[in-house]
Amino acid sequence: MRCEFSSPSAGKRRAELYWHLLLNTRCEEFAEKGCKVYATARRPEAMEDLTHPNITPLKMDITSDEDVAEVVKTVIGQEGYIDILVNNAGSPCSGPVMETPLCVVQKTFDTNVFAAIRVAQAVFPYMATRRSGTIVNVGSITADL
Secondary structure, three states: OOOOOOOOOHHHHHHHHHHHHHHHHHHHHHHHOOOOEEEEEOOHHHHOOOOOOOEEEEEOOOOOHHHHHHHHHHHHHHHOOOOEEEEOOOOOOOOOHHHOOHHHHHHHHHHHHHHHHHHHHHHHHHHHHHOOOEEEEOOOOOOOO
């Protein structure tokens, strides 16, 4: 059985593009205020429009313990600390529950739930040592009416 389901509808695709633009705009806004921003994505081409010199794009698959550990190690190695973590990745999973392959549901939960925990757990020890830091978890839901 292939671990795939339906592709996003046009409405969901528009929402994903809007969300991408919103997040990239936020990265730019933080960078313009003097913050050093490490933006991550599974696909580096998703960050091609992040051109501010205070933004460093890094490739990271949030479902991979190794990728997360490597990115955290890179940021700590370059900056010495992490002030703010924004978990904002998400993946849609829609369709009738009885027809959705379990592997699709598991992949969705790994991206939408476990990945936020995975990244927070990787960053938290550095924040706890400094007794400073903020973790922001962004969630969204998109539905066709």
